[in-house]
Amino acid sequence: MNVTILGCNSALPVIERFQTAQIVHFREKMFMIDCGEGTQIRMRQFKIKPTRLNHIFISHLHGDHVFGLIGLISSLGMVGRTADLVIHAHPDLEKMLQPQIDYYCAEMSYKVIFESIDPRKHVLIYEDRSLRVFSIPLKHRVPSCGFLFEEKEKPRHIIREMIDFYHIPLKEIPFIQQGADFITEDGTVIPNERLTRPATPPKRYAYCSDTAFSKRIIPWIEGVDLLYHEATFLHTDIVRAKATGHSSAQQAAEIARDAHVKQLIIGHYSARYDHIEDLLAEAQAIFSNTRLAFDGLYLHA
């Protein structure tokens, strides 16, 4: 599971940072989280082809997270896309976007399907053979939710030599991968632990933006491999952070520490800061394995 940051500034873009958008790459698939203005430009600049992009998850309906949708949708139509595109978002998005699609993208070659999210609930919102995506209720000025990308439990690793040794028929292998013991013809039980090694732990990526400091999210993101948490402000601007429903870098790091995540990426920087390294220093004082997001950053969960 990998993530490409397409944009990581907050309300206003700056020269080198667009507004929020990310790509989650998982096996052969590609998912988008949020879609700020210029997302389609960033995809071209970072050489990300949208062919395998079929699902977009929108955290909330502030402009800096959605204004790139109509341009992306329009351009996908112009290049003759045929696969459906599913947008998971608060139901108001459809009301705002469908009239624009009808007007600007007449006779499109593909369908845009809106799937409604209730951002107040922690629920499964997407599932396929190998992945689940859950909503993470956040605390913001408007209904907002993060997303937890969770690889499904993988099968246990078969120990080839043991399979050969006990002459285990191939049809039994899937059951053994799932943890079943094997019973030989003479009735001897061979415990699963002798036949397999534990599965590689499933990867988990959590995206939490936009949100004020909210301890409520900790159980949902406990132990994730990678957490993207907004850090719009320095803690010296905590009054402004609270008033606008955002977090400080210190608060992002406290969440990462208390949720025992493996790595923290901070982003959604306010345009007021010329030196975002100050945000990094503030977070690292609390949670050392923190990195700064930047447009074009590609990282492993």
Added chain:
Amino acid sequence: MNVTILGCNSALPVIERFQTAQIVHFREKMFMIDCGEGTQIRMRQFKIKPTRLNHIFISHLHGDHVFGLIGLISSLGMVGRTADLVIHAHPDLEKMLQPQIDYYCAEMSYKVIFESIDPRKHVLIYEDRSLRVFSIPLKHRVPSCGFLFEEKEKPRHIIREMIDFYHIPLKEIPFIQQGADFITEDGTVIPNERLTRPATPPKRYAYCSDTAFSKRIIPWIEGVDLLYHEATFLHTDIVRAKATGHSSAQQAAEIARDAHVKQLIIGHYSARYDHIEDLLAEAQAIFSNTRLAFDGLYLHA
């Protein structure tokens, strides 16, 4: 009168070229023509402050010319703008944009005023003390018009020595600047040509995009100092140009030549061309004083 190109690609952006947007600088004022996605980002990248931007002229309602408006409007609100912003466009724009402004830009600190353009007519659409802007009806798949920015006739230059020599009272100067003769106390008529030199010719800039080849526009742009004319295609793709209501580079140059313009800038390139220099060569074969637009180009009319 100066022009900054913010974006000059056509329907699809490419890595180094955003979709259409331009700034016309005239004395202390600033005007925008079209507003493709990412225009606000380009303004920051090219260090153009929007403070003095009060009028935006939209040629037509294709997405690549308007998708940047909502982001720009929203960001201007966030930085506390108070001055009205007037958008001159086909009346459908207001229908599409006002609901978005109402939803995404609640309680904005300034007003967006829509002024309706009838793109089929060549009429005065803006006027102030020193400038007039006219619409130029174009030929496209949807109603489309270009814009002619025309500096007003300037006063004649006073020859200071003559004013002193004839002891002309200061209150007479404005009349003499406008071409009046001076009559001395003894009744002698001093012809204006002895007191003044001709005014500097008013500058004129014409923007013609999007449009198929249309000789009809020639009288309206006759002799302009600078013409921006779309050149979406090479002439070898003329069938596609006609089908989509666009021009070839050759056709843009023919218009420039037949209208006796001083300089031609071509742009609105199709994303299919890797070497836009081919478009330049094609145009220069017909009209040598041609330049290629690029994002960030700043030029004098």
